[in-house]
Amino acid sequence: MIKLFFVIASAVSFISCSIKFEEISLYDEYKKPLPSSIRQMNIFSDSEGTLWNSLSNCGKFKITQETSYKGSSSIKLSWNKSKDCEWIGFGNSFNNWQPINLNKILNRKAISFFVRTQKDKVAGLPFVLALEDFSGGGSYLFVDCKKYLKGLNIDTNWKQVIVPLWDFPIGNEVENDDLDLFSIKQLKFQLEGAGSFFIDEIELIDFDKSKLKSFQRDVELLKPTGEKNQIVYRKGQFEHDSWGHSLKLCQDLSEFKDSSDKIMISWDFSNPECNNPTWGINWNDWYPINFRGLEKNSALYLKVFIDKNASFKIKIEDFKGHYSEALIPNQQANSWQEIQIPLSTFKLSSNQLEIDRIKQIKFQGLENGRIIIEDIKLNSI
Numbered sequence: 001m002i003k004l005f006f007v008i009a010s011a012v013s014f015i016s017c018s019i020k021f022e023e024i025s026l027y028d029e030y031k032k033p034l035p036s037s038i039r040q041m042n043i044f045s046d047s048e049g050t051l052w053n054s055l056s057n058c059g060k061f062k063i064t065q066e067t068s069y070k071g072s073s074s075i076k077l078s079w080n081k082s083k084d085c086e087w088i089g090f091g092n093s094f095n096n097w098q099p100i101n102l103n104k105i106l107n108r109k110a111i112s113f114f115v116r117t118q119k120d121k122v123a124g125l126p127f128v129l130a131l132e133d134f135s136g137g138g139s140y141l142f143v144d145c146k147k148y149l150k151g152l153n154i155d156t157n158w159k160q161v162i163v164p165l166w167d168f169p170i171g172n173e174v175e176n177d178d179l180d181l182f183s184i185k186q187l188k189f190q191l192e193g194a195g196s197f198f199i200d201e202i203e204l205i206d207f208d209k210s211k212l213k214s215f216q217r218d219v220e221l222l223k224p225t226g227e228k229n230q231i232v233y234r235k236g237q238f239e240h241d242s243w244g245h246s247l248k249l250c251q252d253l254s255e256f257k258d259s260s261d262k263i264m265i266s267w268d269f270s271n272p273e274c275n276n277p278t279w280g281i282n283w284n285d286w287y288p289i290n291f292r293g294l295e296k297n298s299a300l301y302l303k304v305f306i307d308k309n310a311s312f313k314i315k316i317e318d319f320k321g322h323y324s325e326a327l328i329p330n331q332q333a334n335s336w337q338e339i340q341i342p343l344s345t346f347k348l349s350s351n352q353l354e355i356d357r358i359k360q361i362k363f364q365g366l367e368n369g370r371i372i373i374e375d376i377k378l379n380s381i
Helices: 209-220
Strands: 001-010 017-027 041-046 052-054 059-064 074-080 091-095 109-117 125-135 140-142 159-164 186-189 194-207 252-257 262-266 277-283 298-306 312-318 323-327 334-342 360-365 368-381
Touching: 041 091
Parallel strands: none
Antiparallel strands: 001 017, 041 194, 052 091, 059 074, 074 194, 091 186, 109 159, 109 194, 125 140, 125 186, 252 262, 262 368, 277 360, 298 334, 298 368, 312 323, 312 360
């Protein structure tokens, strides 16, 4: 408050005088509202309240009683964001439009909501969540269903989405627009692309790193495991399943029949000028191969004939280029060997391979020579 002092002569005489000062207010100074404790955790639950939306002509938004995860109503939402649509979305306050301090709870809270499609099945949500403060600053995070969905896809059954507050890029100059964590105003859902969903029970929940690990384990258990026994080398389909057999200058890679009509692979890289003989094989028509659940109880089995000089290693590679490798021992030169390498030797998970999206097994020659391969399999152990 700004105050002026006016001088008032209260008494004047020939002998003495006294002066009195009186305070008068001209105007009130604006004070930024202080953060308050969160009295309610719900952003949407069973009634519209102060929920707002801005979809213009790009979509439809309403509170419906057609279906709900809890209570009697939910948000029914459909949109198609064409080039003529600018910002579209909806939002609400965390705390009846009173500022709250998220800094105190950043590492122990998460945004939770339940979602389902109006029909069909989809793999993702075209949502961007935004934390906004009272000055218009914000922090933005794409809702990646691979990280935040308690499920494998979104269909007509209700699924929970949990987004930890600590995942928001607070302090990132590109993704964070000067957000004031001490004075958060609201949560906004920014809509991209197109979609049609029901949404219910948007709220802040207790969530920490230990609960995140439990959440991730639950999701992992929902994912399908790979087949325990798989034929890697499919006889008669080698040219379709593999690459590297046309590199004649460096190696000679081909199928052949032996004297007893057994079909095998001949890999000849005996040329001393061949310094990086390599080939790869995929036994699922070059679609991803699932190794999930196989690391602890499966092994790669090979039946090979290795000449006395040859040596090689094997790499398991996913579609992102991550790989793990193992050296193949040559214990019985110039004779047939049965080699079994536990998948745990490759340490696929610790090397960050996407174990349900394995691309190929690669063979890389080290010491020059010739190798004959009769079988390549995945076996249970």
